[in-house]
Amino acid sequence: MPLKPYQEPRKPTRLQGYDYSQNGAYFVTICTQNRVNLFGEIHADEMNPNRSGEMIMYWWHKLQDKFPAIELDKVVLMPNHLHGIIVLFEDLPKQGAHAGAPLQSRRLDEIMQWFKTMTTNAYIRGVKEQAWETFPGKLWQRSFHDHIIRNEYDLNTHRQYILSNPARWNEDADNPINAS
Secondary structure (H helix, E strand, O other), X not given: OOOOOOOOOOOOOOOOOXXXXXXXXXXXXXXXXXXXXXXXXXXXXXXXXXXXXXHHHHHHHHHHHHOOOEEEEEEEEOOOEEXXXXXXXXXXXXXXXXXXXXXXXXXXXXXXXXXXXHHHHHHHHHHHHHOOOOOOOOOEOOOOEEEEEOOHHHHHHHHHHHHHOHHHHHHOOOOHHHOO
């Protein structure tokens, strides 16, 4: 689809030429569309998830069931985004396919797409059945941010970032109060 004259091309979000299915740790961030606060509130430097926030965390922890060749490290849910560390490791032996069977893929984009699909479907059910706040167009922004964790220092730096994120909410660029 050609760009309209006023549209700027999207900046690539993945490292060009990098194999995002290889073993390693990845820091990921996904944000709600238009950074709308849907998942709870920060009080006293702690995230207090609402029902939809609890649902988001439920599906985050289900990632390991669906993708057995991953391990989840630190994670933090914020009012309008999530930061987490996903570790990819050796493939497991193939299992028989059936509904709900674990997926053999270990590509980071496929893992994140599955998570976004499951949470979007669950959120839509919550809107219909529990009167959750509606979202504008899509629940999540297109794509996600990632950082390839290169060593133990980098891993510990990102773990600390995740753990301290709620305490920095007032200064966070993703906090709608700080939008310019």
